[in-house]
Amino acid sequence: MKKLIMVTGFPGFICERLYRGLIEDDPATNFILLVHPTQVEKAQHLTDKDERVTILPGDITQENLGMSEADKISLQDKVTHFFHLAAIYDLAVPQDLAYQVNVIGTQNVNRFVRTLRSLQRYVYFSTAYVSGTRTGRILEGELDKGQTFKNHYEETKFEAEKRVAAMKGVPTTIIRPGVVVGDSKTGETIKFDGPYFMLRFLDHFSFGPVPYIGKGDEPLDVVPIDFIIRATIYLAKSEQGIGTFHLTGGATYPSQEIYKIFSRELLGKEPSFYCPLGIAQTLLKIGPLRRYLGLDPEAVAYVYHPSVYDSTQASNVLKDGGIHCPDLIEYIPNMVRFFKEHRNDPAMRVQVR
Template identity: 55%
Template sequence: MANLYMLTGFPGFITSRLFHTLREQDSSAFFVFLVHPSQMKKAEKQTASEHQVRLLPGDITQEDLGLPPTEVERLKESVTYFFHLAAIYDLAVPKEAAYSVNVIGTHNVNRFVEKLSRLKRYVYFSTAYVSGEREGRVKEEELDCGQQFKNHYESTKFEAEKSVRALQNVPKTIIRPGVVVGDSRTGETAKFDGPYYIMRFLDAIRFAPIPYIGKGDNPFNIVPVDYITQATSYLAKAEKAVNRSFHLTDPSPYKARDVYRMISEQLLGKTPKFVIPGKVAEFALKARPIRKFLDVEREAIAYMSRQSDYDASQAAEVLGEGGIRCPDLAAYLPRLVQYFQEHRHDEEKRTPIP
């Protein structure tokens, strides 16, 4: 009997890319996407030519994911793999919105997957940044170490992962990506956020002397989306991945200062010459006119100056058996920058500055 994959978070970028990876590896499979009604038109456009896909309007913040009882009964007997990616990823998200989607939404998904009689694996997308403000080495099996958090995104993803870990009698795999960027082969991405704020900031001051922001002596963990989807699809079926958590992070990350310099040199042909303290930059970005002019979120600065060192030895061990490895940032950064240069004025890719 063919597998039925159910995914939340469609038509989001990672979910869309994961779908294509899963379909390539399991051509006989069928797919069900739980789509928020506000995203249905976009989802329909993306799947217009797909014959093994069903789109279900739903909402993870509601009981049974907002699905009618007849649909729930049908899915209970047919879903074999469930991938939960739907979340609010905005670093500046208000607490109430983040809690509703990331925590309550995950609780509802957890209760739903407990009903699935044919379930082979529940794959939950957490984030490496459930580590919050921890410093030093963070291991994949660790979660609650009394840490504080930089924003509501981190704290709510932490609470959500705790609830997934607490599930009994559900074969699960927890994925903790680092900062996800575009495809390492094409540079393609859906949004210019995360590390792309560096590009947006540098683009805004391209005619001025270029400063470093903070010391930047911490590791800055960037991973391309194609590595994330390949690794996730492999871990979803690997027996060694059952009931374990995996850091999908760069095992040899560059320091934030080096990432910033490489982007500046690639984008502008300039090497930064002086340093603006990180706290000064954060204070300046409290002013909305400055944020708008520099085209950057204030919350993004923290990730240039404070990141943990993520141990990914478990992921490397299991993925190594499938020949999957994270590529070196320096090798694919030119493609990321080129894609940004070609699409920098595409408003659909530019997250608004609050």
């Protein structure tokens, strides 16, 4: 049977890269891209009228994903693989919006996926941070451990993953990425959030000494987008790829070490004094200062959270495909170079509230 992949979340960064990776992996693949009506024009531009692609306007928060009954029925015997990436990823998202998109939207997708009679694999993009406030080593087989959450993004992705994991009889791959950054080879990304907030902060210290913010002994689990794409595609077609997988970097380096290397690459100097974390967090409550520094308090919480995401199951499957996460230290220069080239592009700078 000819492969027909249906995808939600296009033209988001991860989804757009996944689409290109899937085409490269199998050029004969056809696609149904379920695209929110507000993103159809952008999606058409990115797919460049590719004959293998059908752009279907839809909305996962709506009944039947916003599709017509005719479209829904026509797809039930054709779709072989379903990749669900559509979600609200903003760490400061309001609860109602996060629940509507991440939880209700996933429930609607699950309902549709159950009707697909030719389905070979359902791939759901979760996050390693469904672990919430848990500390220590987090295993791939663990989900609900009574944890609380740092924000509504984590909480609603946890609730959504519970609903996906509860589906019976559906061949499902759950992907839990760490903090995703740009391409390890080119440095390319589409926005400077996550660890890039460190670079945005450091960019203010071209002159004078550079501070550390807190001790930063906690590991920060960073993974490049090219690894995420290669690993996801391999897991989606592997017989061993059913289950839950941490696509993480192993948190080899503490955040302080990453920050120091960022400073050296960006500014040519290392931090020389400490600003206690408590003082920094108090200062970040001052809106104008927070916006000037370009430092998101929600992102700071991830830098100082002591969790390690065990990826034994993912590593065991991926090693058969020769896939492993690149060493962060090796590609930091590419990240910083791309940041320098695009630091003044307003489209790249996530708005700090």
